[in-house]
Amino acid sequence: MVEEQLTAVQRPFGVSMKKLTVGLGDRSYPIWIGADILARLGEALREVSFPKRIAVVSNPTVFERYGETVLDSLGNAGMNASVITIPDGESHKDLQTLETVYDALIAGGFDRGSALVALGGGVVGDLAGFAAATFLRGIPFAQVPTTLLSQVDSSVGGKTGVNHRLGKNLIGAFYQPMHVHIDVATLRSLPAREFAAGMAEVVKYGVIRDREFFDQLATSRDRLLQQEPEALVEAVKRSCQIKADVVESDEKESSLRAILNFGHTFGHAVETLSGYGEFRHGEAVAIGMVAAALASRSLGLCSREDVLEIRDLLTALQLPTTPPPFSLEAYLKAMGRDKKVKGGMLRMVLNRGIGDCAITEIPDPETLFRNVLSEWNSLL
Ligand code: NAD
Ligand code: GLY
16 A cells, blocks of 8 residues: 655645555555545546546435536546436445446446446445446446545445345445545535544544554544544545555455454444444444453453543544443344354454454353443443
8 A cells, every 4th residue: 555645736725635545456546535625536537547438326415515516527527427316325225226327327328438436425335336346247436435434444445235135235246446536525514423433433443453543533533523624634544544454465355354343243233233223333333342342351452441542532532332231142142143253153353452453263252241241331
């Protein structure tokens, strides 16, 4: 992963723009991160020789705010863009909506020389990415993520897909974009709860890979909450760097990439037991990260102070950090269904202190989570 700092001359908008490269051989691609850089999308796509015939996939919520800027930018770069809108919401990340995207592409005469641009959060990005991976056996696409979660997680790394009625993300492909264009100014219109949910993933990167970054987040938490552009660009950049590093080592999640699931084992159980929709995914992950930290402490991998630091940073970032009151048995059952159970053995990502982690087999989940739930009470 390569980082390039732009010189002052190239900073027309005050906050310096950062460029990263996700290094995957001939499938490498740039990530641009800045504030108010949406209007530079066309320029960025020209730099990667993106096709000129484009369908922008978006939803009405996002398109009404940012669609015009994107279409103008593409037009100014000599590109010919039309729009495919899909309904807003996770419940529409499905095969039926995907089919409407194929319908529009076929009806519009899109061919192998054309490309998709995903403008929106993780739902739009995952679905449009999968449409690009499969339409005519694959056409190029670019990600223009507009939620914090999609800027620091889903737009980078090439996981695309849709949900099946029997489970989330069961249909999909690893398919990398040609460009990721991150404008943190789009986060200004994001509901506060969505913003906080994205911050959970940002904190996750600090806990699993980078103590210094974790400390920076703690120091700059008020600037982040106020969405100060410089602070946001830095936080998003470091998050993308860490994600890119992991993806470069293990693109298809045969080993290391699983560390990105830190907080997800217990977090998925929280989501399952509460019913999808009660917690945002990032909120459930925040609770799951405290559970993982308590589990680490119980196994001697981190200290009580580490657990408190993680809990306190998440709380400061307006995230929930206490488990909803389900029984130990209910949590164990919900985690038993988690996809990270391999050969009957529960495997969890556990932090070692703050800034490092390991994928650990849990031979006796019942004892561990009994400790976790009882220790949780003593944290209050
Ligand atoms: P989302 O896409 O549903 O967006 C949340 C809400 O915010 C939506 O209503 C959306 O219309 C709205 N929105 C988006 N940008 C906005 C803006 N700038 N201003 C105002 N409103 C805006 O949710 P999400 O959290 O971005 O993504 C969740 C999805 O991401 C899930 O489907 C999850 O499975 C997927 N995901 C994928 C990966 C991956 O690696 N591919 C990783 C994590 C999550
Ligand atoms: N969000 C986890 C991953 O991309 O692997």
